[in-house]
Amino acid sequence: MFYQFILIDKNVKGDLWMSTTREYKKLEEITVEDLMIPSEKVAHVMLNNPLEHALLVLTRSGYFAVPVLDPENKLVGTISKTVILDQILGIEGYEVEKLSHLLVSDVMEKDVPSITKTASFIDGLKSVIDEPFVSVVDEEGYFEGILTRRAILKQVKREYYQNQYRG
Numbered sequence: 589m590f591y592q593f594i595l596i597d598k599n600v601k602g603d604l605w606m607s608t609t610r611e612y613k614k615l616e617e618i619t620v621e622d623l624m625i626p627s628e629k630v631a632h633v634m635l636n637n638p639l640e641h642a643l644l645v646l647t648r649s650g651y652f653a654v655p656v657l658d659p660e661n662k663l664v665g666t667i668s669k670t671v672i673l674d675q676i677l678g679i680e681g682y683e684v685e686k687l688s689h690l691l692v693s694d695v696m697e698k699d700v701p702s703i704t705k706t707a708s709f710i711d712g713l714k715s716v717i718d719e720p721f722v723s724v725v726d727e728e729g730y731f732e733g734i735l736t737r738r739a740i741l742k743q744v745k746r747e748y749y750q751n752q753y754r755g
């Protein structure tokens with residue numbers, strides 16, 4: 589019986605950090621929880637933050653988009669640089685003052701997909717085909733982290749090389 593070796597490593601903007609957890613699992617035993625970035629490592633903004641703050645978080649982190657949480661830490665959407673820049677673009681150019689007048693809740697994307705941490709590897713893979721990341725929530729909608737396309741692709745790469753060594 590072949591086992592997939594998972595060295596759970598999470599690449600946060602190029603800074604490789606490794607969890608202390610090392611376990612052998614078959615690919616079909618891997619769940620979203622094994623690959624996700626936990627909430628405490630995820631940059632996010634709150635529903636009632638001004639756009640100015642959201643743009644600062646996105647610019648400083650270098651991320652294209654981040655999750656939006658409500659005061660209870662439930663997932664309510666995502667916000668991206670593109671949406672913010674589009675909102676403040678007026679006829680004669682960017683109207684920067686709008687950044688302090690508008691709130692994240694005014695412009696965020698509300699219809700966002702999510703997944704649970706018990707979901708299988710293949711369901712995780714399907715969820716990031718059309719998205720660079722998907723939020724991980726519990727049954728009540730509380731935010732638990734994100735699953736990125738990068739994490740899925742890295743696992744596919746490991747599986748590919750594992751199969752080569754076996755062959």
Ligand code: AMP
Pocket residue numbers: 600625629630631632650651652653654655720721734736737738739
């Ligand atoms: P990656 O696959 O690492 O390039 O990440 C894809 C997208 O997921 C990024 O552009 C961000 O929108 C989001 N993302 C990745 N890591 C984080 C993080 N630590 N905090 C917030 N968003 C993240």
